Amino acid sequence: QQKVQQSPESLIVPEGGMASLNCTSSDRNVDYFWWYRQHSGKSPKMLMSIFSNGEKEEGRFTVHLNKASLHTSLHIRDSQPSDSALYLCAARRGGNYKPTFGKGTSLVVHP
Amino acid sequence: NAGVIQTPRHKVTGKGQEATLWCEPISGHSAVFWYRQTIVQGLEFLTYFRNQAPIDDSGMPKERFSAQMPNQSHSTLKIQSTQPQDSAVYLCASRGTGGSYEQYFGPGTRLTVL
Numbered sequence: 001q002q003k004v005q006q007s008p009e010s011l012i013v014p015e016g017g018m019a020s021l022n023c024t025s026s027d028r029n030v031d032y033f034w035w036y037r038q039h040s041g042k043s044p045k046m047l048m049s050i051f052s053n054g055e056k057e058e059g060r061f062t063v064h065l066n067k068a069s070l071h072t073s074l075h076i077r078d079s080q081p082s083d084s085a086l087y088l089c090a091a092r093r094g095g096n097y098k099p100t101f102g103k104g105t106s107l108v109v110h111p
Numbered sequence: 112n113a114g115v116i117q118t119p120r121h122k123v124t125g126k127g128q129e130a131t132l133w134c135e136p137i138s139g140h141s142a143v144f145w146y147r148q149t150i151v152q153g154l155e156f157l158t159y160f161r162n163q164a165p166i167d168d169s170g171m172p173k174e175r176f177s178a179q180m181p182n183q184s185h186s187t188l189k190i191q192s193t194q195p196q197d198s199a200v201y202l203c204a205s206r207g208t209g210g211s212y213e214q215y216f217g218p219g220t221r222l223t224v225l
Contacts, residue, residue: 032212034211034212034213042218043202043216043217043218043219044154044202044214044216045216046211046213046214049211049212049213088154092212097142097159097161097166097206097212098144098156098159098166098167099156099212099214100156101146101153101154101156102153103153103154104153104154
């Protein structure tokens with residue numbers, strides 16, 4: 001059974017600061033990663049996905065993927081209080097439509 | 112596009128009673144997933160359907176949980192003889208066939224078993 005480990009469990013950053021979140025899969029056959037954001041009392045919503053080695057940037061959000069180490073990271077620059085949420089990482093084994101989710105990183109951005 | 116619809120939004124049952132949760136996926140989406148979420152366990156996969164066919168129910172507690180997708184417009188998750196440990200938010204998600212395989216989650220059903 002694949003495991004997806006996220007770190008840290010919780011993170012506090014000041015407004016305007018950089019937040020860095022990590023995610024690693026235990027399955028060598030993983031071929032796709034997603035990052036979802038879940039605000040309190042709401043359902044998860046996809047932020048970004050990545051399947052190729054390297055970096056992908058969308059606005060203030062940057063995702064890195066190192067397939068050799070099965071590690072992805074999410075970086076949020078110029079963090080805003082509205083970024084405060086639970087960030088979930090998900091990974092999919094190649095050929096399998098079912099993603100496995102990590103337990104998440106709880107991010108608090110304080111003004 | 113109303114998104115994924117889940118009903119009811121909240122359900123309270125007594126121990127031993129049955130609970131049926133409903134999900135209407137986004138029109139045209141081919142896959143439907145069921146998860147449950149708790150603070151302790153996080154987001155746990157239960158089961159999923161593709162083109163209405165059950166594909167993987169490896170996350171379902173076998174004895175009391177069952178799921179169906181009788182047509183492309185709705186799926187149900189039934190829990191028989193509910194127990195307090197079944198209390199959780201049950202999330203349904205649907206996914207289309209293209210792009211980034213993004214799952215679109217419904218608002219969830221909060222089940223409380225007394």
